[in-house]
Amino acid sequence: MxxxxxxxxxxxxxxxxxxxxxxxxxxxxxxxxxxxxxxxxxxxxxxxxxxxxxxxxxxxxxxxxxxxxxxxxxxxxxxxxxxxxxxxxxxxxxxxxxxxxxxxxxxxxxxxxxxxxxxxxxxxxxxxxxxxxxxxxxxxxxxxxxxxxxxxxxxxxxxxxxxxxxxxxILPTGWMGAEMCDIKPGDVIAIWGAGPVGQFAAVSAFLLGAERVVVIDRFPYRLEIAARTGADTLNYEETDVLDALRDMTAGRGPDACIDAVGMEAHYPVPAMHAYDRAKQATRMETDRPYVLREAIMACRNGGIVSVIGVYGGFVDKFPVGSFMNRSLTMRTGQxxxxxxxxxxxxxxxxxxxxxxxxxxxxxxxxxxxxxxxxxxxxxxxxxxxxxxxx
CATH class of the missing domain: 3.90.180.10 (Medium-chain alcohol dehydrogenases, catalytic domain)
Known part of the structure; x- marks a missing residue:
């Protein structure tokens, strides 16, 4: 065959x-x-x-x-x-x-x-x-x-x-990513990655009762597909994502953040992207965790970080201080x-x-x-x- x-x-x-x-x-x-x-x-x-x-x-x-x-x-x-x-x-x-x-x-x-x-x-x-x-x-x-x-x-x-x-x-994965957010009426959900999993996560978040969904990516055609689900979109090469999410939520931050990118995340600042690429290439870390870092920093105090993007091993500069001190919860899994x-x-x-x-x-x-x-x-x-x- x-x-x-x-x-x-x-x-x-x-x-x-x-x-x-x-x-x-x-x-x-x-x-x-x-x-x-x-x-x-x-x-x-x-x-x-x-x-x-x-x-x-x-x-x-x-x-x-x-x-x-x-x-x-x-x-x-x-x-x-x-x-x-x-x-x-x-x-x-x-x-x-x-x-x-x-x-x-x-x-x-x-x-x-x-x-x-x-x-x-x-x-x-x-x-x-x-x-x-x-x-x-x-x-x-x-x-x-x-x-x-x-x-x-x-x-x-x-x-x-x-x-x-x-x-x-990918449909159950997107659904589980949204389900792990414990969505309540009025919630704002931010999703990093406008690929098919992120697109399904957006649809799922709305079906589970989210009031607003924001999808973040850099490819206009993927953001256009996400927008058709009813989501707002951010192009991270054109805007500061943390500032934009604060503006959208009156300074509080999204109620939950979904990482639908995983281990090969792209960083908009060339020097920082090169840092993670170099460490990954030399196996000083196995995964590029920029999205995971940003999702933790963006999430409101006491919120949920839902990780459905695939990670394979170890990451560098995980913001554990932010994660611990702000009472965040992380949920994840294949x-x-x-x-x-x-x-x-x-x-x-x-x-x-x-x-x-x-x-x-x-x-x-x-x-x-x-x-x-x-x-x-x-x-x-x-x-x-x-x-x-x-």
């Missing part, structure tokens, strides 16, 4: 790889009908996530048709159409029973690698390094889905792929996607949200190498790429 393989920093290739097969009783094999390139895939592409190996199959946002099921899977049948969550979860451990599927205790066979960096291991993730399980991803024509009796959700009402594909990751599948599918069915609005490009799987470059460099107003494997 054809698959997108990681071949080193800034290089992916379409290769012929063996088709997956059932390895465990709770496995299923899915014929992928739609998959996508996620912003967090760029962290792999840029070489910032350790334990990648040449030839690894990428992709954690995918859906398709079940073509084979193991004897331990009783809730799926061949022919079922499913969306597959990006975290792999067993459904039975303490974390899964608590609804914290992205920290499943049983789905990461390489937990020891993750423990060396993180202390404890999170769940396995499709196509996202050997530290997170080494599972082949879904940017391919077929994918093996472990614990298929727990993860995938059946799509039974004829909704097209583009309306439900993003249940695999999204517990399985928790949100049914309620968000119902919102899609009800017309509360049409996730397809984030899609800017639809390309064949064979064109993925060009699509990765286009997405990385924000060429042709690239917002979200959907790949067609067939």
């Amino acid at each position: 054809k698959a997108i393989c990681w071949m080193g920093r800034d290089k992916v290739e379409v290769q012929e790889v063996p088709e997956p097969r059932i390895l465990n009783a709770r496995d299923a094999v899915v014929r992928v009908t739609s998959t996508a390139i996620c912003g967090s895939d760029l962290h792999l592409y840029d070489g910032y996530i350790p334990t990648m190996k040449k030839g690894d199959v990428l992709g954690h946002e995918f859906m398709g048709e079940v073509v084979e099921v193991g004897p331990g899977v009783s809730n799926l049948r061949v022919g079922d159409r499913v969306v597959v969550p990006f975290p792999i979860a067993c459904g039975g451990c303490l974390s899964c029973q608590s609804g914290m599927y992205s920290v499943c205790e049983n789905s990461n066979p390489n937990a020891g690698l993750a423990e060396k960096l993180m202390g404890h291991a999170p769940a396995g993730i499709f196509g996202y390094s050997h530290m997170l399980g080494g599972y082949p991803g879904g940017q391919a024509q077929y994918a093996r889905v472990p614990f298929a009796d727990v993860g995938p959700i059946k799509i039974e009402n004829g909704l097209p792929d583009e309306k439900v594909l993003f249940l695999s990751d 999204c517990h996607v399985q928790r949100y599948l049914k309620p968000l599918l119902e919102r899609i069915r009800a017309g509360d949200i049409d996730p397809a609005f984030v899609i800017s490009h639809r390309v064949r799987l064979e064109d993925a190498p060009h699509a990765y470059e286009m997405f990385k460099h924000k060429e042709n107003e690239c917002n979200k790429v959907v790949l067609q494997p067939w």
